[in-house]
Amino acid sequence: MPADWRRHRQIEMMGGMRHAPSAVISLPIRAAGLSKVAASAAGLLAALALTACSPVVDVSAAQDAANPACAPMMVALPDAIGDAGLRKTNSQATAAWGDPSQVILRCGVNVPGPTTDRCVSVNGIDWVIKEGDPVYTLTTFGREPATEILMDPENISSATVLADLSAAAAKIPATGNCVGQEELQNLPSTQ
Numbered sequence: 001m002p003a004d005w006r007r008h009r010q011i012e013m014m015g016g017m018r019h020a021p022s023a024v025i026s027l028p029i030r031a032a033g034l035s036k037v038a039a040s041a042a043g044l045l046a047a048l049a050l051t052a053c054s055p056v057v058d059v060s061a062a063q064d065a066a067n068p069a070c071a072p073m074m075v076a077l078p079d080a081i082g083d084a085g086l087r088k089t090n091s092q093a094t095a096a097w098g099d100p101s102q103v104i105l106r107c108g109v110n111v112p113g114p115t116t117d118r119c120v121s122v123n124g125i126d127w128v129i130k131e132g133d134p135v136y137t138l139t140t141f142g143r144e145p146a147t148e149i150l151m152d153p154e155n156i157s158s159a160t161v162l163a164d165l166s167a168a169a170a171k172i173p174a175t176g177n178c179v180g181q182e183e184l185q186n187l188p189s190t191q
Contacts, residue, residue, distance in 0.1 A: 061091035064108035119178035123166035142176030
């Protein structure tokens with residue numbers, strides 16, 4: 001019995017690869033009538049199929065990403081924002097759309113406090129907008145945990161992003177909302 005087949009048999013007897021995560025198994029292709037050319041062609045086709053897949057997006061998880069309130073929003077995320085398709089990420093409570101990524105979402109970021117930054121309401125969801133160059137940061141306001149979106153307005157419209165994500169963001173209940181200059185002028189005065 002060749003050495004590589006013996007190693008495969010040992011791993012099978014241990015219950016599979018989960019007991020030997022560092023084992024590398026090289027199994028020879030042995031089939032009646034399968035030539036080396038056919039085996040090489042099969043290997044090349046498998047390699048081409050693997051390279052056609054988009055890589056997983058590396059996104060750092062937010063500090064409160066394990067908050068159970070993120071889960072309903074994460075399962076309600078859209079499969080696409082505009083023409084940008086949803087991709088796999090490597091961290092909990094994160095998402096990315098587009099290849100290359102046009103929109104990055106993280107649930108569980110710090111809840112914004114009172115701010116003078118611009119705040120907009122889209123479909124009942126309040127968002128604090130911080131305009132960067134070139135990336136904008138959009139953070140839900142009045143929802144805990146907060147959700148953060150990073151996007152470049154040169155590549156995708158912020159109106160499209162916020163409209164497409166509002167139904168998912170609404171899965172985290174509102175505890176407050178943005179107030180504008182008009183509301184501040186109508187506050188009772190303190191004596």
